[in-house]
Every structure is written in C-alpha cells, then in structure tokens.
Amino acid sequence: MSVQFEKQGARGVVRLDHVANLNALSPGLLAGIEEALDRALGDIDVRVLLITGAGRAFSAGADIRFMSSASVEDCRQYLQQAQELLKRIESIDIPVIAVVNGVCTGGGCALAGCCDITIASETATFGEPEACIGLPGGFGNISRLVRRVGLPAAAELLLTGRIIDAHVAQEMGLVSRVVPAAELWNASTSLADDIAANAPTALAHIKRILQSCQDSGAEEIEAYLTCVTNGEGREGMQAFLEKRKPNWRTR
Numbered sequence: 001m002s003v004q005f006e007k008q009g010a011r012g013v014v015r016l017d018h019v020a021n022l023n024a025l026s027p028g029l030l031a032g033i034e035e036a037l038d039r040a041l042g043d044i045d046v047r048v049l050l051i052t053g054a055g056r057a058f059s060a061g062a063d064i065r066f067m068s069s070a071s072v073e074d075c076r077q078y079l080q081q082a083q084e085l086l087k088r089i090e091s092i093d094i095p096v097i098a099v100v101n102g103v104c105t106g107g108g109c110a111l112a113g114c115c116d117i118t119i120a121s122e123t124a125t126f127g128e129p130e131a132c133i134g135l136p137g138g139f140g141n142i143s144r145l146v147r148r149v150g151l152p153a154a155a156e157l158l159l160t161g162r163i164i165d166a167h168v169a170q171e172m173g174l175v176s177r178v179v180p181a182a183e184l185w186n187a188s189t190s191l192a193d194d195i196a197a198n199a200p201t202a203l204a205h206i207k208r209i210l211q212s213c214q215d216s217g218a219e220e221i222e223a224y225l226t227c228v229t230n231g232e233g234r235e236g237m238q239a240f241l242e243k244r245k246p247n248w249r250t251r
Helices: 027-041 064-069 072-091 107-113 129-133 141-149 151-160 166-172 181-196 200-210 218-229 233-242
Strands: 003-008 011-016 048-053 057-059 096-100 103-105 117-121 125-127 163-165 177-179
Touching: 003 027, 011 027, 011 181, 027 048, 027 072, 048 057, 048 107, 048 181, 057 096, 057 107, 064 072, 064 233, 072 107, 072 218, 096 107, 096 181, 103 107, 107 125, 107 141, 117 166, 117 181, 125 166, 129 151, 129 233, 141 151, 141 218, 163 166, 166 177, 177 181, 218 233
Parallel strands: 011 048, 048 096, 057 103, 096 117, 103 125, 117 177
Antiparallel strands: 003 011, 125 163
C-alpha cells in the first residue's frame, strides 16, 4: 500500500509510503490519504493526527509523470481531488501535525501547509519549484503559502522556485519547530500527546477559528490548466522527466 495508517493510543499516524516516487501525490496516493482519514475519524479514541513520509521525503509534490501525459480534464479532476483532500484536512475537528522528515516541495509543501502545525527535521528541505517546470501551483499552494509566510516571502519562493532548508523555513514561518533528525519522531509524538490531553470540543473550535479565512483554489486550477494548454507546462514537465533544461518559448 502507498499509505499506511496506524493507531497509537490517542494518536492516528498517516504515513506516505511510496518511496520510489518520493511520496509524490498521485491520484492513488491521494485516495489512500482519504481512506486513512476515514479510519482516523471513524475511531473516537483518535484525538490528534500525524502525517509523515517514509524514506527520505515527506512528499516531493504532485505526480509529474501522471500530469505530463494527462488530458486537460484529467488534470482538472486531479487538482480538484487534491484541493478537496487538503481542505478536508484543514476542516476536520482533530488537530493535524505534519511531521516533515525530508523533501517537502510543491504539493508536499501544500500538504504540510494544510496541517495545523508543522514540525521538521533539520535535514528537511522546502520549496515551491513549480515555476521551474512551467506551472503555477495547483493544490491551493499559493494562497496557503501567503497565509503562512506573508506576501513578500511567498512571492520570492514561488517566483524563484528556490529550495530552502528547514531553519530558513522556520524563520519564514513555514515551520513551527525544527529538531535533529534523530529526535523528530519523539518530539512529534510528545507534541501530539500534549494536544490530545486537551478538551476535544475546545480543540475543534480553535481549529475552526484558525481556518476561518480560507481562500478558494479555483483560480489556481484555471491558471494551471492555462499553462498546460497555452503555456509551457507540457515542455517543463517533459524536461523534468528527461532531466534536461526546458526550452521556454518567448513571451
């Protein structure tokens, strides 16, 4: 399976486990996360949820191999599937912690950003490199990033596609805490236990208020599809898969 779910007392653990693809968020993996959420929410003993990745990545983001050959309608359905899942994570009553163990880029950054708290290994890396392959976000990356780090920092990350380390991500507000890699899981479960010890109704209302200013990602989907159909998205994705420099057309 690409997604594992485990119950640890009051903790529910969702582990992305498609190591060969750096836990890229394929349609199947998104469906696996959805099923894990169903299991967590169906168990009244689960009071807090942790999302993490297996191997050296939290998630490298959207599945470029899938997108590079998908039709416009398939792209639309895929992006809508991703956005609906991330919005669901934001809206569930129980707090969610992103435990970022490694590479966290693009859609992976959006997945971490939809969680209530992000704790990262000091070896983790973050970024929004979509522009490097001719695309904007697509998972609701842009508005979510602006809410996290503010407009100037978000603009720099999105327009450059630069990859940053965990300490820079913490300085920007993308991450709440950075710990040594060997301490990541213990620090995350300790934080989860502190949260789970509190009143569930209060936690649910705090989450609702924190998430009360969410923006729609519909405009982002349309921008993405425009880049695929009338821009350089196809060339960028193909260049990425072929490990070469893209040949951008002139404006």
